[in-house]
Amino acid sequence: MFLIQLKHELWKLFGKKRTFIGFGVFLLAQNVVVLMFRFSKASTGIRRALEGGGYPAADFITAETIATIVVIPIAYLLLPLYVALVGGDLVAKEAEDGTLRMILARPVSRLRLLSLKWLAGSLFALLLSVCLGVFGLAFASLWFPQGGLFATQIDGEGPRGGFSLFGASEGLWRYTLAHLLLATKAVSVMGLGFMFSCFNMKPAAATILALSVLFANGILMNIPWFADYKGWFITHHLNLWQWVFLQPAPTSRIIGSLCLLAGFNVTFFSIGAAAFQARDIKS
Amino acid sequence: MIQLAQVQKRFGARLAVDALDLHVPRGAVFGLLGHNGAGKSTAIGMLLGQVWPTAGDVKVCGHDVLRDRAKALAKVGAIFEAPVFHDYLSGRTNLEILSSYTAPTSPARIREVVAWVGLTGREGSKVRTYSHGMRARLALAQALLPGPDLLILDEPTNGLDPEGIHEMRETIRRLHAELGLTILLSSHLLSEVEQLCSRIAVMNQGKKVFDGTLAEARRAQSWVRLRTSDLGAAVAELRAAKLVVAERDDGAIALAEGAATSEVVRRLVELGFPVHEIATEKPTLEDFYLSLMRQETPDAGRRTADA
Known part of the structure; x- marks a missing residue:
């Protein structure tokens, strides 16, 4: 019965056109960036960095490299926006429309309903992350050859301005793993929006609050004097997917952040569930 | 099928439902x-477990809604x-x-x-x-x-x-x-x-x-249409005799409990008032409802009679 109800939650979610906005914008943004790399001098910087280090640029200006470059800004800006939008909608939109009252006239518990909605939202977040990876690689492959992976190291996680190089098979493997870990970011941001959605507020307010929390965390984390406390900020752990591109990959740190994100998610769900349980559902 | 016992719901300072007892038989x-805002939807919300009562018991189909929804x-x-x-x-x-x-x-x-x-x-x-x-x-x-x-x-x-x-x-x-x-x-x-x-x-x-x-x-309040030479004086006499409890501007009077129209006619004739017309109005739910709404809450409370 739980699976049937989950299927119905997915029908509701994927029956709405705005659920697909994220997919559409990813398609557009990735194509634009890939075409810009192909038909401009944008790849000169990569070439210079590689050749300056004595590496053959032709082996690393590849579909994997371009797809990885494309995914970073999208994962920072667009992905949180779309998953927060869906998370903020999950409960608050049904409450606003009045369909929640119809559902809660049935003998389904509020906790079960929330579990179904959270799972549906998480599946959406996972799918969006996977599509981001697949679309990016597919479009980049139309214009660039397959091969090795060149990945710049993010500030604070390696030598400033440094980069990592991987062979073709390891590059593809790291690219795949990064996107699977990116799904944990997507699920967590969705969960944050979902938590606010459980309170008595408009769906847009839930989305804005979730994004505000993220931005506030990001701002604090990036204040240089707070560098010693970056582990306290969720945004630091949400970036764990990029650590896959470090050489060697900091496995224990990734696992530690995964555990912390799991904790954050349990906390978000618990707070949301407690607020929703205490609420009066009225028209 | 439905049993509410002393159910109360408070939204902040506002008391939306107060000491509500309700029994709906199978x-x-x-x-x-x-009217709108009287507390009906809140009461229904409590029946369906959508609104948490501040106090009282809510049972539907024999089961407590709070414990066994x-x-x-x-x-x-x-x-x-x-x-x-x-x-x-x-x-x-x-x-x-x-x-x-x-x-x-x-x-x-x-x-x-x-x-x-x-x-x-x-x-x-x-x-x-x-x-x-x-x-x-x-x-x-x-x-x-x-x-x-x-x-x-x-x-x-x-x-x-x-x-x-x-x-x-x-x-x-x-x-x-x-x-x-x-x-x-x-x-x-x-x-x-x-x-x-x-x-x-x-x-x-x-x-x-x-x-x-x-x-x-319909029985709770019946009105009688009365036409006589001096209605105001006649009603005052009938009130004094405890035969009438209320009057309307259109000349209708509400008889006291147990009072009959025949008694009213006898009394008026004894007092020398000519009775041109006396007729019982068919009571409607609307009359009854409006009379309830016009009353102060404490008076209205006295009307409540459990089944």
Whole structure:
């Protein structure tokens, strides 16, 4: 019965056109960036960095490299926006429309309903992350050859301005793993929006609050004097997917952040569930 | 089927429902009357476990809604004013989704209920293409899917045109007659309640101010049309004799409990007032309801009589 109800939650979610906005914008943004790399001098910087280090640029200006470059800004800006939008909608939109009252006239518990909605939202977040990876690689492959992976190291996680190089098979493997870990970011941001959605507020307010929390965390984390406390900020752990591109990959740190994100998610769900349980559902 | 005992609901400083006792027996068509904001929807919300009572006990189908909501609502269907669905999905999909929150429902059962409410042929269309009347029928279908024993209808005719109101009224009659459902009908439309319900409760400012049969409601206050030479003086004499308790501007008088028109005539004749006309008005629910609403809450409370 739980699976049937989950299927119905997915029908509701994927029956709405705005659920697909994220997919559409990813398609557009990735194509634009890939075409810009192909038909401009944008790849000169990569070439210079590689050749300056004595590496053959032709082996690393590849579909994997371009797809990885494309995914970073999208994962920072667009992905949180779309998953927060869906998370903020999950409960608050049904409450606003009045369909929640119809559902809660049935003998389904509020906790079960929330579990179904959270799972549906998480599946959406996972799918969006996977599509981001697949679309990016597919479009980049139309214009660039397959091969090795060149990945710049993010500030604070390696030598400033440094980069990592991987062979073709390891590059593809790291690219795949990064996107699977990116799904944990997507699920967590969705969960944050979902938590606010459980309170008595408009769906847009839930989305804005979730994004505000993220931005506030990001701002604090990036204040240089707070560098010693970056582990306290969720945004630091949400970036764990990029650590896959470090050489060697900091496995224990990734696992530690995964555990912390799991904790954050349990906390978000618990707070949301407690607020929703205490609420009066009225028209 | 429904038992509320001393139920109270407070929203901050506002007391929405106060010490509400309600008993709806199996098989009844029970009307819950009151103006907008009287506390009817809050009471229904508490019956369905959507609104948490501040105090009191709420039982539906013999089960405590707070402790055992799943059992209490297993055989309950509900319709709310202005039924809302997922517009971008078909009527059938909406029914499948909503029914899955109660129990697995076979496609055959869905077809059966769709036919019962008269939506066959349109169940595959998106709900956004439905008229208001069709949405009302879809709402009825979703309420009937679990095979309910109790149907809770919260202002079910709101927003319907006269034809739709008539259709809904006939449907409610059919539900009671053909399926034997117990029905709780919340409404502020007196004519609707008068035509459908055998028993009513009236709420005003969160309090129940009357609970009884329609016949009791009509008996509760009867007016007598009186024409005499000097009505003011005559009424004053009748009041002094404790035969009359109230009067209206149009010359109608309310007799005291136990007083008969023959006594009034005898008294007036003894006092020398010519009686040109005296006739008992047929009491309506509207008269009764308005009289309840006009009263102060403490007076109204005295009218409350448990079944």
